[in-house]
Amino acid sequence: MKIIILPIIVLIVLFNQQIKAQQQGFGCINNMEVMSTIGSEKYTNKSNPIVNIPPLFGSKARKSDKNLPLPFGVGFHSIYYDQAYKASNLLLSSDSTSITARADTLYQNTTAYEFKGQIRPNIWVLPFLNVYGIYGYTKGVISPNLVVPYIVVENIPIIDSIVIDTTFEIHDEIGYVGPTYGVGATFSMGFRSFFIMADYNYSVTDPTDMDDNLHNHFFSPKIGILIGKSHNKSYGALWVGGMFISNDQSFTGKIDMADINPMFVPLFGEEATYSGKISAVQQWNFVIGGSWVINNQHHIMLEAGFFERKQISFGYDFRF
Numbered sequence: 474m475k476i477i478i479l480p481i482i483v484l485i486v487l488f489n490q491q492i493k494a495q496q497q498g499f500g501c502i503n504n505m506e507v508m509s510t511i512g513s514e515k516y517t518n519k520s521n522p523i524v525n526i527p528p529l530f531g532s533k534a535r536k537s538d539k540n541l542p543l544p545f546g547v548g549f550h551s552i553y554y555d556q557a558y559k560a561s562n563l564l565l566s567s568d569s570t571s572i573t574a575r576a577d578t579l580y581q582n583t584t585a586y587e588f589k590g591q592i593r594p595n596i597w598v599l600p601f602l603n604v605y606g607i608y609g610y611t612k613g614v615i616s617p618n619l620v621v622p623y624i625v626v627e628n629i630p631i632i633d634s635i636v637i638d639t640t641f642e643i644h645d646e647i648g649y650v651g652p653t654y655g656v657g658a659t660f661s662m663g664f665r666s667f668f669i670m671a672d673y674n675y676s677v678t679d680p681t682d683m684d685d686n687l688h689n690h691f692f693s694p695k696i697g698i699l700i701g702k703s704h705n706k707s708y709g710a711l712w713v714g715g716m717f718i719s720n721d722q723s724f725t726g727k728i729d730m731a732d733i734n735p736m737f738v739p740l741f742g743e744e745a746t747y748s749g750k751i752s753a754v755q756q757w758n759f760v761i762g763g764s765w766v767i768n769n770q771h772h773i774m775l776e777a778g779f780f781e782r783k784q785i786s787f788g789y790d791f792r793f
């Protein structure tokens with residue numbers, strides 16, 4: 474019971490200690506200030522929700538000197554990223570035989586890119602916690618560029634396996650597309666014009682051209698500052714931070730066995746299937762972004778990522 478009660482007490486204490494929540498640069502703000510060319514300015518424009526709860530403690534907060542976002546929202550979010558991957562577990566197989574071949578050593582320049590477009594219904598369940606759902610589509614291309622110095626042929630009758638020195642290359646572009654669904658949450662707090670933010674979401678893509686689903690984990694911590702003019706209803710935010718993406722994938726394609734070595738044709742047939750796994754060379758990168766609250770109902774966001782992974786994100790949120 475103590476384990477359950479303690480986090481609740483901590484959340485209530487934090488709320489009473491001038492915590493503010495931000496999602497893409499906006500949220501529940503206590504004594505909100507915006508930075509401008511003349512320094513910090515008090516911001517007093519407050520939203521009028523259709524209900525006081527959610528978020529929890531929302532009714533009490535609106536009676537005090539706190540700016541809360543409208544509790545419900547429907548947003549559109551898109552992200553494109555391109556990065557280097559490392560291929561492994563390369564396997565050659567054929568439907569006509571049980572003989573397989575594997576490559577333990579690969580020289581490579583493997584890359585992949587993805588574009589995701591998502592609808593995100595969301596709700597502020599606490600003044601510093603926004604929870605959202607994910608539904609959309611993902612389109613991607615995996616480009617394995619591999620040089621294989623040798624292969625190990627396995628499941629050969631009597632001798633079982635043999636190492637064959639035969640160098641060959643695989644250059645391909647493997648595309649996929651499919652629906653994506655998942656859930657996520659944004660937690661944030663800050664003081665006056667400054668905030669910290671952490672967003673996590675998990676999604677699954679069911680590609681039409683692959684047998685396995687793709688599992689994606691996104692985590693992004695950020696720090697930022699609010700900007701604007703006190704007499705304007707709109708304001709913005711700028712932030713810097715990092716993004717972690719975990720999206721190990723598999724790839725498969727066809728290869729002409731005569732291009733590898735004519736001696737493999739009697740073993741595998743004219744054509745064999747190759748398959749393998751890819752994992753990102755670097756899962757973290759640096760991000761910089763900003764958002765603009767046009768008014769209490771319309772919010773937009775733009776973010777770019779650099780180093781190791783190139784990416785760009787755009788988001789729009791309608792609140793009510």
